Amino acid sequence: MATRNSILRCGYLLPRVLLLWALLDVMLRFAPAQWSTFRASEYAMVTGPHDMGPYRTNFTYQNPHAYGDLASLSNCIDCRRYRPMIIHADGRGFANTQSSGSYNAILVGDSFGIGAEQPSDATLGSQISQRTGLSIYNACWPGRTITREQLMELIDQLGMTGGTVFYELMDRSLGSVLSSEEDPAPMRINQWSKNAEYSPLANLSRQIVGRLHNGQLMPNPDLANAARKTLPDGQTILFFNEDLQNATPRKTAFFAKYFRVLNKELHQRGFRLIVILVPSKYTVYQPLIKDARGTNKSKAMRELENQLDVPVANTTTALQQAAAEALKHGELLYWPDDTHWNAEGVRVAAAQIQSEYLADFSQRPGIAKVKSVSQKRVR
Amino acid sequence: MLFNSRVFLFAFLPVAYFVFWKLSSKQLRYMWLTIAGYVFYSFWNYKFCAIMAFSTLVSYTAGIGFLHFQDSLHRKLCLIVPIVVDLSLLSFFKYLGIWNFAFSSGEWLTSLWGMDAASSLLWKFHFHSFLWSRTLLEGALLPVGISFYTFHTISYIVDSYRGTIKPTKNIFEFAGYVALFPQLIAGPIVRFRQVEDDLEHLDTADRRSGLDIGWSYLVIGLIKKVLIADTIAAIINPGLGSFSTLGTAGAWLCALGYTYQIYFDFSGYSDMAVGLAHMFGIRLPQNFNSPYKALIPLIFWRRWHISLSTCLRDYLYIPLGGNRSGVYRNLLITMLLGGLWHGANWTFLVWGGYHGGLLILYKSFHEQWDALPTILRRGAMFLLSIIGWVIFRAESFAMATQWLRKMFYPTSGYMFTGAVVLLACVAVAAAIAHAAPNTFEISHQRSPRAACALAAGLVCCLIMITGGQRSPFLYFQF
Numbered sequence: 074m075a076t077r078n079s080i081l082r083c084g085y086l087l088p089r090v091l092l093l094w095a096l097l098d099v100m101l102r103f104a105p106a107q108w109s110t111f112r113a114s115e116y117a118m119v120t121g122p123h124d125m126g127p128y129r130t131n132f133t134y135q136n137p138h139a140y141g142d143l144a145s146l147s148n149c150i151d152c153r154r155y156r157p158m159i160i161h162a163d164g165r166g167f168a169n170t171q172s173s174g175s176y177n178a179i180l181v182g183d184s185f186g187i188g189a190e191q192p193s194d195a196t197l198g199s200q201i202s203q204r205t206g207l208s209i210y211n212a213c214w215p216g217r218t219i220t221r222e223q224l225m226e227l228i229d230q231l232g233m234t235g236g237t238v239f240y241e242l243m244d245r246s247l248g249s250v251l252s253s254e255e256d257p258a259p260m261r262i263n264q265w266s267k268n269a270e271y272s273p274l275a276n277l278s279r280q281i282v283g284r285l286h287n288g289q290l291m292p293n294p295d296l297a298n299a300a301r302k303t304l305p306d307g308q309t310i311l312f313f314n315e316d317l318q319n320a321t322p323r324k325t326a327f328f329a330k331y332f333r334v335l336n337k338e339l340h341q342r343g344f345r346l347i348v349i350l351v352p353s354k355y356t357v358y359q360p361l362i363k364d365a366r367g368t369n370k371s372k373a374m375r376e377l378e379n380q381l382d383v384p385v386a387n388t389t390t391a392l393q394q395a396a397a398e399a400l401k402h403g404e405l406l407y408w409p410d411d412t413h414w415n416a417e418g419v420r421v422a423a424a425q426i427q428s429e430y431l432a433d434f435s436q437r438p439g440i441a442k443v444k445s446v447s448q449k450r451v452r
Numbered sequence: 453m454l455f456n457s458r459v460f461l462f463a464f465l466p467v468a469y470f471v472f473w474k475l476s477s478k479q480l481r482y483m484w485l486t487i488a489g490y491v492f493y494s495f496w497n498y499k500f501c502a503i504m505a506f507s508t509l510v511s512y513t514a515g516i517g518f519l520h521f522q523d524s525l526h527r528k529l530c531l532i533v534p535i536v537v538d539l540s541l542l543s544f545f546k547y548l549g550i551w552n553f554a555f556s557s558g559e560w561l562t563s564l565w566g567m568d569a570a571s572s573l574l575w576k577f578h579f580h581s582f583l584w585s586r587t588l589l590e591g592a593l594l595p596v597g598i599s600f601y602t603f604h605t606i607s608y609i610v611d612s613y614r615g616t617i618k619p620t621k622n623i624f625e626f627a628g629y630v631a632l633f634p635q636l637i638a639g640p641i642v643r644f645r646q647v648e649d650d651l652e653h654l655d656t657a658d659r660r661s662g663l664d665i666g667w668s669y670l671v672i673g674l675i676k677k678v679l680i681a682d683t684i685a686a687i688i689n690p691g692l693g694s695f696s697t698l699g700t701a702g703a704w705l706c707a708l709g710y711t712y713q714i715y716f717d718f719s720g721y722s723d724m725a726v727g728l729a730h731m732f733g734i735r736l737p738q739n740f741n742s743p744y745k746a747l748i749p750l751i752f753w754r755r756w757h758i759s760l761s762t763c764l765r766d767y768l769y770i771p772l773g774g775n776r777s778g779v780y781r782n783l784l785i786t787m788l789l790g791g792l793w794h795g796a797n798w799t800f801l802v803w804g805g806y807h808g809g810l811l812i813l814y815k816s817f818h819e820q821w822d823a824l825p826t827i828l829r830r831g832a833m834f835l836l837s838i839i840g841w842v843i844f845r846a847e848s849f850a851m852a853t854q855w856l857r858k859m860f861y862p863t864s865g866y867m868f869t870g871a872v873v874l875l876a877c878v879a880v881a882a883a884i885a886h887a888a889p890n891t892f893e894i895s896h897q898r899s900p901r902a903a904c905a906l907a908a909g910l911v912c913c914l915i916m917i918t919g920g921q922r923s924p925f926l927y928f929q930f
Contacts, residue, residue: 081900084663087671090907094914095462278919286920291683291870292690 101273109273114215126166141411143311147299182241186213200423235343247320320373329380391425453495482624489631500595511605515619634728640759657733669727676720691868699865703858712881
């Protein structure tokens with residue numbers, strides 16, 4: 074029996090186990106983020122915005138064993154494709170190696186623009202930069218885009234008096250997700266609760282529990298969070314469930330209006346706006362998958378393209394064609410375990426932007442109302 | 453807020469505990485227990501605090517009435533009015549669904565009453581307007597724990613009327629009793645007389661003696677809930693989700709799994725409640741006494757959810773006539789209402805009727821039953837309780853009959869994922885439920901080794917709590 078003063082009695086030991094757990098939870102918040110997260114976007118999204126950008130300022134995230142968001146979302150351990158990842162965040166919290174410099178272009182967009190799991194020279198911004206000679210500031214944000222007000226504030230901070238704004242828009246935004254017009258004020262309030270909720274210890278515990286609920290030992294309740302399909306060559310590929318939904322006309326109309334307003338505002342500041350339409354992984358691979366239900370996203374993108382009075386580079390067709398071609402050699406343009414494109418996908422998109430649009434655009438200086446070549450072809 | 457949540461374990465409990473013991477006077481402790489109870493309750497829906505406060509106030513006033521009035525008429529009014537108010541609240545929020553089901557499931561009621569089409573339409577219009585107003589009021593949500601605190605208040609009123617207890621004049625003592633957070637949501641249904649003494653001596657309670665026992669109960673309860681009941685639930689729920697594909701083996705595993713899940717879930721909650729109350733100097737009564745060791749239906753109900761069974765016995769069965777007259781009728785009514793207490797679902801009613809039938813059968817054939825070997829009686833009683841749980845768990849009669857058919861007629865089918873883990877869990881659960889002493893039978897002055905084992909169990913629970921989906925207790929819905 075434990076004596077009344079023994080430290081090994083329930084009333085003494087058990088509350089201290091709880092206390093130690095709480096202390097461990099607090100301490101792990103100061104440990105390197107890659108210890109408890111599978112990639113930078115996860116860390117950024119759970120800890121929320123810092124300063125202007127999505128990441129902590131002057132932050133480097135390095136993870137030699139990063140893997141895809143869909144593998145994580147569906148707790149599919151077998152689906153993981155481990156790869157190294159490194160992201161540098163600048164003094165504003167955006168994914169740039171340096172915060173100051175002479176920029177003549179800004180890339181606005183979501184995680185496709187950041188270049189999840191891409192080396193810094195293979196991201197969309199770097200690829201466009203290499204092909205056009207522009208010096209591009211990456212202002213992308215995983216899961217959402219910055220607001221108009223934030224963009225204008227960024228332009229002021231960068232001291233830019235003119236140039237180009239590339240706005241990368243994924244077709245998922247034409248579905249249920251609407252992130253461009255979020256009011257920044259409530260986001261800052263949410264930041265407190267987000268930081269309080271973020272727990273590396275919970276992440277590590279989730280990984281342990283996930284190993285038990287792996288679909289073999291015990292049922293995997295997260296399995297349905299990602300759609301699993303088989304490509305003609307037998308490869309298994311995961312898709313984000315939301316990408317299987319149709320676009321809504323309301324969202325198309327919203328973005329047409331949004332870009333009109335944004336373009337006007339940028340025009341007044343001496344900027345030209347170029348919209349880059351990016352297809353989701355399902356839009357690219359659905360035509361290649363037998364019995365896969367199609368969506369109206371490609372059509373919605375074309376409709377948006379027609380409604381816009383600003384230059385547009387729609388990368389959908391180029392990516393669909395390149396994906397079919399690459400698959401003949403067993404290669405993919407998107408990570409099989411992730412919603413995002415890989416370096417080859419970025420290269421195809423950048424080439425499309427360069428060849429079909431920028432070449433045409435560069436011949437028309439100023440804020441020209443030009444349609445992309447692909448659209449002209451349709452007409 | 454669940455006991456198995458981070459906010460409870462790391463924020464609510466430490467604050468509630470340290471502030472409570474910092475306060476020296478009885479009155480302040482009553483007030484603090486009341487505040488803590490309402491804060492705890494408001495985590496579900498703060499609007500429902502008003503209903504609990506109203507119910508508390510009505511019952512407290514009735515108690516004051518009993519102290520004030522000595523004549524029969526006034527005392528009867530003090531008995532009937534608050535009970536009607538409490539039961540009306542309970543019916544309004546909990547049992548309208550069953551009538552809604554009756555109406556939506558056919559025209560039989562209106563035809564039974566011989567209504568013409570116009571009257572029927574008018575009646576339906578009024579009824580649905582009533583439902584609609586309720587939906588508007590609270591989004592059709594059921595105030596969690598309403599069955600439990602309604603029973604607390606009703607038992608207080610009846611005991612005051614009978615003179616079993618002396619009603620308290622201290623509103624905070626009474627409010628603290630009703631809103632006592634360890635037992636607020638899912639019991640045990642504590643009667644005032646059971647905690648009256650501890651409440652009276654709350655200012656002289658010994659902090660340290662309650663701590664060892666309290667933590668021991670709390671962690672045992674957590675282990676039962678998080679490691680056993682939730683693991684079983686994680687396997688059988690998806691299995692029952694694709695119920696139509698199950699074969700005989702799968703149906704049996706699900707039935708066995710649920711039999712142990714509900715026991716470890718609810719008895720785990722009760723152990724946690726007892727442990728938490730101990731930490732605040734209050735001793736709650738035992739709610740489970742190894743029910744699966746019972747040899748006869750009567751003993752099963754003396755061991756399963758004891759606080760409900762005794763309430764039903766004292767406030768329903770005995771007033772109906774008890775063993776004096778119409779025993780079978782009384783038993784059946786009591787068990788039917790006991791089933792209905794669990795919620796507005798016909799399967800609960802049938803489950804109550806089934807157990808009522810078992811009790812009647814035992815009363816009729818107890819000599820033959822008692823002559824059977826012990827092991828056979830124990831096995832048969834356990835089998836009968838499994839059948840009961842199948843009815844209880846099934847979402848409809850069709851599912852219950854199909855489930856039972858699959859169990860007793862060999863059917864081939866699919867075996868769900870996790871069957872091996874489920875078998876292991878069931879084996880452990882069976883060993884504890886059938887062979888081990890229960891939490892009230894063991895000593896809580898633990899050896900260092902046992903304390904370390906509990907600490908290891910607590911770490912496992914914390915991993916599951918922080919890393920998994922939070923799982924509410926099954927009895928929260930009742």
